[in-house]
Amino acid sequence: MALSDCKIIDLPKIADPRGNLTFMEGQRHVPFDIKRVFYLYDIPTGESRGAHAHKELHQFLICLSGSFDVALDDGTDKKIVHLNRPWHGLHIPPMIWAAELNFDPGSVCLVLASMPFNESDYYRDYDQFLAALQPR
Structure with missing residues (x-):
């Protein structure tokens, strides 16, 4: 995967004088089936x-409140x-190194994931991640 595969997606926003509403559906607004939140x-x-x-x-990240940055790295x-x-x-598709940082106080980050938690799916060591990107 490349950084160009990481995309901001606009979700539906229904404006109302009583407050706004945003919704999302897997395979419609979110480009995968949602298995974990x-x-x-x-x-x-x-x-x-x-x-x-x-x-x-x-993963699909949404800032529900406040703000934060996401540092993305595809190895190049x-x-x-x-x-x-x-x-x-x-x-954020697979094989992209990502870190959330610079959180404003009170920020809330919602994460939708395509799979249940599985520790063996993680690269937590950056050098191992880079090695996995190399052609075999």
């Missing part, structure tokens, strides 16, 4: 999350994506 919150100032890659799992190129709108989601 979790969220990050109460991140202390200066802390980061993530800093790993997945072998097969796709790097970029930072800023998330701060609850109707924008970032699709």
